[in-house]
Amino acid sequence: MxxxxxxxxxxxxxxxxxxMIHKAKGGFHETGTSAILWGSAVAIPGFISFAELKWNFYIGFDIWLLTLAAIIPQIFIxxxxxxxxxxxxxxxxxxxxxWTTYGFSIMLLVIYINVMPSVSDQLLRADGVEWLEHNLTTGKTEHLKPYVVGQTSLFLLLYSMPTLVTGIARKFKPMLYGALLCYVLFFVSFFTSFTYDMLLMAVAGIFNWLIPGFILRKKYLKTKGTNV
Amino acid sequence: MFKDLDPILHSQLRLAVMSLLISVKEAEFTFIREKTNATAGNLSVQIQKLKDVGYIEVNKQFKDNYPQTTCKITPEGIQAFEAYVHALQQYLQVGKQ
Known part of the structure; x- marks a missing residue:
């Protein structure tokens, strides 16, 4: 021209x-890097937490801090x-x-899960009430600090939301199927113990982001190769 | 009654620029040059014409110590583009009859 x-x-x-409209559309390619990062940042801690709970060992630190640390490479990406x-x-x-809204929501959910027990305990005590835990084996009754029941289910529900939106909007089936699987895992988590919930988180990380991320990466590298 | 085709848009390079900008939120000058295969000089002139009539917004800034020009279609630009496409459709419908 x-x-x-x-x-x-x-x-x-x-x-x-x-x-020109077609050319403009052809100019956008996801690198898949963020999806691979977050897929790994959920799948690895999920598997390690499952192993720790299942076989009673501790690696020395909370592996879920890895998910928090993933924010740093994400900023660089x-x-x-x-x-x-x-x-x-x-x-x-x-x-x-x-995805920004999702990031905020996850952060707020983590804050809620961490703050809620102490605050609820104080509020209950102010009302003259407390939660009690009765051990059926020892017969002992002790004070129980309130906690969010079924935390994993809440995370799984939240994980699937942005992935499903992306899958539908971009017509990207791996994310669409990953998000739908995440909803299935959400239902499964109603019936599983916290140990197996960790395994569900790992599976969600793999199918929601890790596999779609590798597919995006492969497509990106292929397109990059043909453009050179 | 046919509307006259907007002379600003009825030009190969300016129409190509507007078609690209209607498809994106904003684009760098280099992106537009790459997609239109135009020379930098010719593209600058046509972008200036589109800017002068208020169809696009042009922002010049520095990014990593290099000058960067970003273009964005304005609401007036969108309206003019839609009117142009509508007028084209009218011409083509009459051609078919």
């Missing part, structure tokens, strides 16, 4: 519009991808909003 401007016919104008990005699609800005 260099040099002199030529007179366009109506058909040529429409063809040009269609071709976002900055690097932002620098490389020459255009921002409408679709992409909506997806960013969805």
């Amino acid at each position: 260099t040099g002199e401007e030529k007179e366009l016919s109506e058909q040529e104008s429409l063809r040009l519009i269609a071709s 976002s900055i690097r991808e932002g620098r490389r990005r020459k255009a921002v699609s409408h679709d992409e800005s909506v997806m960013n909003a969805v």
